[in-house]
Amino acid sequence: MSKSEMLFQEAARFIPGGVNSPVRAFGSVGETPRFIASANGAYMTDADGNQYLDFVGSWGPMILGHNHPAVLDAVLNACRQGLSFGAATEREVEMAELICSIVPSIEMVRMVNSGTEAVMSAVRAARGFTGRSKIVKFAGCYHGHSDSMLVKAGSGVMTAGIPDSAGVPEGCTQDTLTAVYNDLESVEELFRACGSEIAAVIVEPVAANMGVVLPEKGFLAGLREICDRSGALLIFDEVITGFRLSLSGAQGYFDIRPDLTTFGKIIGGGMPVGAYGGRKDVMKLIAPSGPVYQAGTLSGNPVAMAAGLAQLQILRDTPDFYEKLNRKGDSFFEGMKKAVQEAGKPWRINHVGSLGCIFFTDGPVSNYAQAKTSDTEAFASYFSYMLGHGIYLAPSQFEAMFLSAAMTEKELEGFLETFKIYLKESQAK
Numbered sequence: 252m253s254k255s256e257m258l259f260q261e262a263a264r265f266i267p268g269g270v271n272s273p274v275r276a277f278g279s280v281g282e283t284p285r286f287i288a289s290a291n292g293a294y295m296t297d298a299d300g301n302q303y304l305d306f307v308g309s310w311g312p313m314i315l316g317h318n319h320p321a322v323l324d325a326v327l328n329a330c331r332q333g334l335s336f337g338a339a340t341e342r343e344v345e346m347a348e349l350i351c352s353i354v355p356s357i358e359m360v361r362m363v364n365s366g367t368e369a370v371m372s373a374v375r376a377a378r379g380f381t382g383r384s385k386i387v388k389f390a391g392c393y394h395g396h397s398d399s400m401l402v403k404a405g406s407g408v409m410t411a412g413i414p415d416s417a418g419v420p421e422g423c424t425q426d427t428l429t430a431v432y433n434d435l436e437s438v439e440e441l442f443r444a445c446g447s448e449i450a451a452v453i454v455e456p457v458a459a460n461m462g463v464v465l466p467e468k469g470f471l472a473g474l475r476e477i478c479d480r481s482g483a484l485l486i487f488d489e490v491i492t493g494f495r496l497s498l499s500g501a502q503g504y505f506d507i508r509p510d511l512t513t514f515g516k517i518i519g520g521g522m523p524v525g526a527y528g529g530r531k532d533v534m535k536l537i538a539p540s541g542p543v544y545q546a547g548t549l550s551g552n553p554v555a556m557a558a559g560l561a562q563l564q565i566l567r568d569t570p571d572f573y574e575k576l577n578r579k580g581d582s583f584f585e586g587m588k589k590a591v592q593e594a595g596k597p598w599r600i601n602h603v604g605s606l607g608c609i610f611f612t613d614g615p616v617s618n619y620a621q622a623k624t625s626d627t628e629a630f631a632s633y634f635s636y637m638l639g640h641g642i643y644l645a646p647s648q649f650e651a652m653f654l655s656a657a658m659t660e661k662e663l664e665g666f667l668e669t670f671k672i673y674l675k676e677s678q679a680k
């Protein structure tokens with residue numbers, strides 16, 4: 252038995268499902284989670300000493316690769332000055348100024364500890380500002396695990412939210428309305444029915460939690476227009492896309508200005524950090540300057556701020572960082588697409604910049620219903636093959652592949668070679 256298998260058995264006795272977040276379980280791909288011992292650059296090493304080329308990157312934060320020396324130094328130096336004070340620090344000011352200076356839509360920002368908290372708080376701010384209760388979200392978009400966001404598509408878009416999890420009372424989700432991604436008419440319909448009660452529309456500007464699904468031309472601009480017309484706020488959940496698609500995130504990439512934005516993942520450089528920010532007139536309502544309460548014992552933690560600041564400064568100061576990374580992503584995912592075509596498979600590759608995924612289906616994927624047509628057994632066999640050949644992918648069809656700046660031509664070529672052999676072998680079966 253491998254060490255990972257032993258650890259997993261032990262873990263399952265004391266931790267629900269053996270993991271501290273469900274996405275880490277390998278259940279849907281019929282494997283045992285690999286317990287990671289260390290990571291460096293583009294690679295992770297598990298408890299048995301196996302090395303993997305890492306396409307998860309801690310679900311996004313490690314855009315520079317693991318153990319970037321400048322980030323590591325910043326953290327170690329911060330640690331020596333004290334782990335937490337529960338009091339204001341200079342680094343928080345630097346962080347807030349940095350975010351406001353690189354993301355044009357953000358005039359004020361509040362730091363929190365996770366993406367979940369950022370979304371929960373942004374939604375509260377939107378409700379406080381508008382005095383309205385209802386929130387529109389899209390089927391297949393993930394916004395963390397706060398009660399009101401755990402809603403799947405109802406039987407129709409008009410259906411008031413049905414909780415997606417045990418333990419969430421209907422009262423918590425009755426104000427969550429679900430629309431169809433890339434379908435502006437489904438949003439218009441909700442606004443026709445109860446537009447004066449809708450506080451905000453929240454969207455992943457590139458959906459990256461149902462696999463990767465791109466916004467069609469006009470979709471994000473259409474949401475902006477609907478919100479402007481109705482007095483609802485537009486919230487971009489940029490927990491994945493923030494500081495990834497461009498320095499100013501998806502909003503910079505697509506040139507759309509949301510009212511509020513949520514961040515997580517990259518903003519912490521690998522430490523538990525989230526943030527929400529946007530228009531000053533909305534953010535001024537947050538306590539203690541206003542009546543919308545939101546707080547956090549460890550928010551703006553000095554070590555976490557040091558990691559995030561160091562990473563964001565590198566992203567800002569490295570010439571052509573995003574041009575290079577996005578070009579690398581384009582040629583990599585186009586390489587995957589070509590390999591699939593040459594193998595005569597109908598499978599789809601969706602990608603933008605350094606994010607992408609493969610869907611084992613033969614039609615286009617531009618919403619949740621289409622994403623769900625993917626053959627998850629085919630995904631499981633692809634996943635296992637790649638894992639067995641030293642490539643660590645997200646253990647689910649409905650997640651993204653994350654490229655990092657630490658991946659060179661050699662690593663990406665290596666993936667494509669393995670992928671082609673996989674295609675050939677799956678052909679033979």
Ligand SMILES: *Cc1c(COP(=O)(O)O)cnc(C)c1O
Nearest residue numbers: 365366367393394395490491515
């Ligand atoms: C990961 C994620 C979240 C939740 O962030 P956590 O830090 O896991 O709480 C929210 N929104 C999106 C788009 C995410 O990808």
